Amino acid sequence: MSRRVRGTVFLLAAAVFAVFFALTCTQLPHFGTADHPYGARAVAAAVRQHTANAVSSVNFDQRALDTLGEESILFGAVLGAVVLLRRARDEDRAEPAPRPVLPSTLLLGAGLLPVTVLVGGYVVAHGQLSPGGGFQGGVMLATGLHLAYVAADYRVLRRVRPLAVFAALDAVGAGAFTLLGFAGLIAGGAFLENVLPLGTFNQLASGGLVPLVNAAVGVEVASGVIVLVAQFLDQAVEIDEPAQDAGGRR
Amino acid sequence: MSVLPFLAAGWIFLVGVYGMVTSRNLVHAVGCLAVAQSSTYVLLLGIGYRRGGTAPVFSDIPVGTPVVDPVVQALVLTDVVVGATVTALLLSLVIQIRKRTGTVDPEALTDLKG
Numbered sequence: 001m002s003r004r005v006r007g008t009v010f011l012l013a014a015a016v017f018a019v020f021f022a023l024t025c026t027q028l029p030h031f032g033t034a035d036h037p038y039g040a041r042a043v044a045a046a047v048r049q050h051t052a053n054a055v056s057s058v059n060f061d062q063r064a065l066d067t068l069g070e071e072s073i074l075f076g077a078v079l080g081a082v083v084l085l086r087r088a089r090d091e092d093r094a095e096p097a098p099r100p101v102l103p104s105t106l107l108l109g110a111g112l113l114p115v116t117v118l119v120g121g122y123v124v125a126h127g128q129l130s131p132g133g134g135f136q137g138g139v140m141l142a143t144g145l146h147l148a149y150v151a152a153d154y155r156v157l158r159r160v161r162p163l164a165v166f167a168a169l170d171a172v173g174a175g176a177f178t179l180l181g182f183a184g185l186i187a188g189g190a191f192l193e194n195v196l197p198l199g200t201f202n203q204l205a206s207g208g209l210v211p212l213v214n215a216a217v218g219v220e221v222a223s224g225v226i227v228l229v230a231q232f233l234d235q236a237v238e239i240d241e242p243a244q245d246a247g248g249r250r
Numbered sequence: 251m252s253v254l255p256f257l258a259a260g261w262i263f264l265v266g267v268y269g270m271v272t273s274r275n276l277v278h279a280v281g282c283l284a285v286a287q288s289s290t291y292v293l294l295l296g297i298g299y300r301r302g303g304t305a306p307v308f309s310d311i312p313v314g315t316p317v318v319d320p321v322v323q324a325l326v327l328t329d330v331v332v333g334a335t336v337t338a339l340l341l342s343l344v345i346q347i348r349k350r351t352g353t354v355d356p357e358a359l360t361d362l363k364g
Contacts, residue, residue, distance in 0.1 A: 003272075003357075010271040014264050025256035032252070032301035039298065039319030043306060046320070047313050054306035054320035059327060070328045077335035084342040088349070129309045135331055202309050221331075228338050235345055 050198040051207035052129045059133065060213040064192040067213075068177055071220060075174045078224045082167075085231040087239060096154045096237045109151015116144030124218035128207040134214045138221025146229060154237050163230055166223040173220025180213055255296035263289035276344045276354040280337055287333045291326050298322030 029035065046057035059067050087093065120140030127133030149157040184193030192209075199206035266286025273279035298319030304311060306320035348354050 006271055010268065014267070018260065018264065021260040022253075022257060025253045025260070028253070028256060028297065030252045031255050031296055032299050034300055034316070036298065036300060036319045038321045039300075039306075039317075042319075042321050043317060046306075047308065052307060052309040054308070054317070055323045055327070058320050058324035063324070066328065070331055073332055074335050077339045080339050081342045084339075084346055129307075131305060131307055133327075135327060231342065232338075232345075 047201070049194060049207060049210075050201045051210050052202045053127065053131065053133070055131075056127050056133050056210055056214060057207065060127075060210045060217070061194050061207070064181070064209075064213060067217070068181065068192070071174060071177055071217060074221065074224055075170065078170060078228050081228055081231050085235055087234075091239050093238050098153050098155065101152060106151050109147045113144060113147040113151070116147060117141060120144050120222070124215060124222075125204070125211075127214040127218070128210045129202060129204065134217030134219075135221050138218045139225055141218070141222040142225035142229065145226060149233070154233070157233075161226060161230070163227065166226045166230075169219055169223040170227055173216050173218075173223060176216040177213060177220070180209060180216060183209070255299070256293060259289045259293035259296060261289075262286070262292060274355050274357065276347060276356055277341070279356065280340045280344065283340070284333060284337055287329070287336075290329055294322040294326050294329070 042058050042062060043054050045062055046052075046054040049057055049061055051057035051061060120137045120142075122137070123132035123140055124134055124137030127137065145161055146157065148160045181192040184190055184195050187193075187195040189195050192213075194208040194210070196208035196212075198208045205211065263286050266282050266284075266289065269282030269285060270279050273282060298321070300316060300318045303316045303318040306317040306323065308315075344354060347359070351359060353359065
């Protein structure tokens with residue numbers, strides 16, 4: 001398909017989409033409406049389950065099964081990236097050489113790394129109370145660790161990031177979510193049913209199963225992102241492209 | 251104009267698709283896919299918005315305060331996570347394509363192989 005034909009096809013399709021989308025938008029509930037039937041029920045259920053953060057209650061309690069699926073997507077994507085980016089037979093692994101770093105960068109990175117990891121841990125631990133949770137805090141934990149790469153160099157990062165441990169933790173986190181789901185079955189309820197004592201509203205140990213599932217997700221997301229970024233860093237830093245066929249290989 | 255936020259979401263989607271259609275670089279195309287996907291965040295949050303509502307977190311506000319819809323916020327969270335993982339997976343595919351064929355221009359990838 002030539003570029004011109006493709007552009008015409010796109011314009012036609014975009015016009016059809018634009019017309020029908022705009023028509024549909026006029027039929028939606030008004031922007032800013034006070035009438036949110038699902039939202040009102042979800043908020044009521046969150047308060048009933050003693051979970052101050054209604055979004056966490058929806059994610060880890062009311063529709064925890066969906067979150068299990070979402071977490072499996074993350075796990076599968078990390079696995080796929082690891083398989084796709086593994087070292088091929090004809091690629092060489094070069095030892096990255098240390099590079100000079102500005103002292104101010106080093107100081108800022110070394111100072112911020114523990115702070116970022118601490119804030120990430122806080123966001124995971126308070127997922128049932130304040131904005132945040134396992135997904136957000138997990139990403140913060142993973143990026144905080146990579147300050148070691150920005151501020152120092154790759155070999156320092158490798159020391160603070162034992163990849164085999166994090167790969168195992170990724171699987172442990174994903175498995176722990178499923179196992180926590182069986183707690184409901186053992187207690188005579190449904191899979192992923194919130195069967196633990198609900199605790200006092202707005203306390204750290206409240207929401208029953210929510211903090212535990214939240215922590216499992218935090219571990220899985222943090223180690224998943226670390227493993228994922230490690231694959232891309234390996235490509236950029238460690239793996240040498242074969243020099244003899246720069247113009248393409250069959 | 252109470253439909254303007256929804257129309258903005260449709261516009262972001264079309265901009266992203268336009269970028270993918272005209273893309274000459276697979277990394278750029280993956281970025282455009284992320285733009286097209288981010289239109290769903292705008293649409294979902296627009297649907298869940300409630301005039302005068304605050305965040306659906308009751309740790310520092312009394313229960314019963316009007317809040318925006320937490321269900322769509324949870325959906326957006328799912329959306330963001332899936333979007334990030336799909337982007338990562340597609341970028342690793344691009345790296346493999348670059349290794350096998352030496353190009354990231356989708357126009358140059360015309361040969362059937364296998």
